[in-house]
Amino acid sequence: MIPNTSAPVRTRFAPSPTGYLHVGGARTALFSWAFARHFGGVFVLRIEDTDLERSTPEAVQAILDGMNWLGLQHDEGPFYQMRRMDRYREVLAKMLAEGTAYHCYSSPEEVEAMRERQRASGEKPRYDGTWRPESGKTLPEIPADRKPVIRFKNPLDGEVSWLDVVKGQITIGNRELDDLVIARPDGTPTYNFCVAVDDWDMQITHVIRGDDHVNNTPRQINILNALGASLPHYGHVPMILGTDGQKLSKRRDAVSVMDYLDKGYLPEAILNYLARLGWSHGDDEIFSMEQMCSWFDLNHLSSSPAQFNPEKLAWINNHYIKAADNTRLADLVRAQMEKDGAQFEHAPELPAVIALMKERTNTTNELAEASMLFYRQPNADAALRQQHITDAVLPALAHYASACKTVEWNKAALSAMMKETLAQYSLKMPQLAMPLRLLLTGQLQTPSIDAVVELFGRDVVLQRLSSVA
Template sequence: MTSASRPVRTPVRTRFAPSPTGYLHIGGARTALFSWAFARRHGGTFILRIEDTDVARSTPAAVQAILDGMQWLGLEHDEGPFYQMQRMDRYKEVIGQMLAAGTAYHCYLSPEELDRLREAQRERGEKPRYDGRWRPEAGKVLPQPPAGVQPVVRFRNPAEGVVSWDDLVKGRIEIANAEMDDFIIARADGTPTYNFCVVVDDWDMGITHVIRGDDHVNNTPRQINVLQALGAEVPLYAHLSMILGDDGSKLSKRHGAVSVMQYDEEGYLPEAVINYLARLGWSHGDDEIFDRRQFVEWFDLDHITPSAAQFNTEKLNWLNAQYIKKADDAFLAAEVASRLARREVNPETGPSLEAVVALYKDRVANLNELADAAELFVADVHPAPEVVGQHLTDVAKAALASLRGRLAAAEWNRAALSQAIKDTMAEHGLKMPQVAIPLRVAVLGVPQTPAIDAVLEVLGRGRVLERLDRRL
């Protein structure tokens, strides 16, 4: 079914609901991107919700890391951020309503009793599960509540039938209710559980489309049953496949499962990361490079593949290089200046960074490489001894001494500088590499650079002569 024929429930309301137990990583960022893009595509609302009920593991620093990552990627939310810990009164209100309606009940089975029950079931070769001993049934006499035991609250899951949904990525999914037990929706201390909080949030916030990772597929039937018990409209679900590393194994820190902000630190442009994430499990024909406006215009759920996506660092690097090539020189110069400042290198002490950027932007894969190149123009250069020994030979130094005299008198433009180099080559009977490579080492400390006449022009007469004098 195409997006043209598949109905979209409107007005569209999507959400990104991370748990602040760590940074925002690539998998979470892709989920956020797809949820954001779907809302933008249909003129809907994108909601940010922080699911912070895991008090032991949730931290303010992790919340800030998520907010920073979203901001860097440019995935602005329309509502929120909402925090589950600030909605406890609402959850308890709904639990009270469910207890009164008979769709939930108190269970006095202690954790130790539950462990013994499950162990006995395993020994009999049965699936370990709660046996419903405190579930109210017609004609069933319940035990007397034990003294001093605080009960949990369990959801009264339907005993018969199936729960099913048409997943917008995976297709039709059906699970027999008999496969699920009555799960806990509130712990003995009164705090609600994840699967319950999510349901109330999605209901209260009017979420129409839940776009999330397929590690949540097993939660979906439970959440649907609770929604139906509350008389709430069930949202449409789209479960995204996992992302594998370059080697086909589960994504880990060594191949991409790092904080989104680390991509900023490593010199990636957010637009390149967005473009790359968009192609992780979604496609629009053979199109590889497109901006977020075009992505929003094209995006649908029909072209998300149900199979796992594979992270490819080389592809991300290539894409980042394309974005750097197309970027405005002034923008790149500002990015490079901030990176140099972090290295305690003053960008004001060198030539125009825009001119340096223009020389190198076609030769680098990330902003850090661009900053590395710019640093050679700004800071004192100290070529490695082996590089000096290899390239600044007596013959090379004699040629550079002659060239220095010509450069001191030459007009400072590429044509004149090129002619000075050619005249020096002719005088000493040398070929271009025999002069150009030692010259590069003398003025920038490295044997490879863009066209040497362009490098000299940008570096400026004063710096070139000073650096030649130092090497000679």
């Protein structure tokens, strides 16, 4: 969709602070952010916190932390709906005065009873308009000591139709919509009303959100029309499904963005992966956020649900780990390694170890674990030592240890020394490399033994080979 050229592009991300930043919400935020960046527009962060029972300061902070970690910086906000109550009351009073809203004194029990009667007769349950003012209609007597709700006077006829930038033309008849409660008995406004007023006041031009909001859209359009407000373009993105083809579930899937921080993923990998869940730019799989903002439009949003693939995410994260600055990665893994007992004194510089180890790890957690071999004392299994450190190889190990005292300490010279030792004792590489690995690291799986020896340094190598020298 081509944006309205009469106004700058303004998008928004409007989460409800009832838990954490969900990966689906993060994808919505990413799409909205990238679209605003593409057109040099404004990205607004709005916290929809009118659900007083579920909204918490901790949940608000979790959203802000998630957005900050991902680098999805807002241009305006965060705006909090609970701080806009005076504005909502002003609009409600205007609507009551203009007759586009009215007081309803039906009790919750009366509303439920009317819905039960409708269900019993095969009708769609809806408010029956008892308190809706109409020309020539006599309203019931106002009950004593009962505070009313405020309902929106929804059009009775016609239809609501919009060209959804993802799903195409959507049309819903007004008779499918009843008179929505827009303010509770205590005066607190409800979700759809607040969203409509906020989008109006904040001059939002494009609303990109999950398709669980499709049913809210005709209600919000009707409210905006009643207010004489301009309408934004709407785009409803399909849900993200889990590996089982079902909606992502906290019981089965990691659905909080911050879970991925804890699991050792880089924010640029999460963004790159989420971008490809429902949007594409040709066959491009790996791209920066600068590239995405340059390419991003709404024409290439998919109308089909995307399936979350942990293996694909791990592959993308591996790419970004390999490309990341080694000092940055060292800062990310150091705390975990310290927790695991890493001894950094008289050990190789961590960024140098990271450079060697990162090629074979998919997460920073794996990187921290793999790097530990340089920062703990070797403790090889006795059976492995008996298997690999045999009488046949001891002379070669002693020769190698002796040569380590004088060899120039770089990988090329160490490699040449290894080859010379192998040739002199008629051994194959594994026959010498495996016992060296056990003596130096306590394990059989390491990167190139020459690279490992180089990083440990002469003093550590001589000390750990002293038992065979």
